[in-house]
């Protein structure tokens with residue numbers, strides 16, 4: 001963990017995984033041929049690679065394989081599945097999704113992470129050190145999916161007044177853009193009510209760097225479930241990658257919470273510069289108002305975004321991140 005994989009290693013892992021997937025898909029086909037059980041609706045509530053756990057309509061959990069040529073089934077997906085034995089089954093269809101969050105995997109290929117979500121909770125913590133760039137990338141994904149996003153600062157128990165002031169300087173502008181920022185401590189179970197309210201009657205996903213406390217928050221909101229949490233590695237100062245499977249939990253008060261593995265980086269699926277512009281919600285009033293209709297907002301004369309930044313209507317750090325991302329398109 002923590003070490004970077006070489007190109008060759010990645011390719012090798014990719015090949016092995018590909019072979020495993022083919023084998024699993026083939027056995028899924030065989031199992032389906034032998035089964036005469038009817039198709040029934042289910043929900044993917046946990047996924048690790050090709051291993052799925054489906055919840056049926058009675059709330060039973062069934063480990064399932066995925067039928068060939070279905071693409072990727074992910075947490076939150078509504079599916080049709082068939083029993084192929086005692087407590088096992090095969091997923092034979094994926095229902096159309098209301099939304100799907102996509103992110104690049106270890107080798108940069110875009111893969112769905114969760115489906116049918118309607119809230120994003122982006123978790124930050126004093127440790128590991130939060131970065132605006134990563135936050136902005138998540139927020140762009142939320143904007144492009146038209147899903148409300150909430151910023152959640154966890155581990156407030158670690159913040160002294162100076163730390164709190166430093167956080168406020170670094171991230172205090174987000175509520176003004178329209179993103180609620182709530183402060184919680186999973187450890188002390190403080191400040192959780194606004195989080196519960198945000199999740200109630202929704203399907204929310206917890207996102208953020210490894211070690212910020214996503215799983216700890218999920219446990220705090222789900223007193224009856226034990227969720228594996230790890231200790232921050234004192235050696236590297238980074239969190240251990242404790243969560244490997246994305247998992248959906250039902251909250252007793254209603255609503256669903258998806259816990260996902262932490263990431264070091266995230267890249268939203270952005271088609272072009274116009275897409276990116278719409279990923280920054282506070283840019284909207286200024287779009288189309290630059291002197292040049294094809295303005296790239298890189299320092300052209302009479303750029304409306306630059307003027308808004310100069311006048312304090314747009315935070316210059318947001319414009320800077322926009323420029324950086326635009327350059328990487």
Ligand SMILES: Nc1nc2c(ncn2[C@@H]2O[C@H](COP(=O)(O)OP(=O)(O)OP(=O)(O)O)[C@@H](O)[C@H]2O)c(=O)[nH]1
Nearest residue numbers: 186187210211212213214215216231232242243262
């Ligand atoms: N002081 C403090 N520590 C916390 C809090 N919440 C979580 N932690 C600790 O932070 C570490 C990481 O917590 P996790 O819940 O595993 O973090 P995660 O975001 O799920 O990490 P990944 O699964 O790797 O993405 C653990 O050692 C937790 O005990 C908190 O509110 N305060």
Ligand SMILES: [Mg+2]
Nearest residue numbers: 214215242243
């Ligand atoms: Mg976790």
Ligand SMILES: [Zn+2]
Nearest residue numbers: 290295297303
């Ligand atoms: Zn411009």
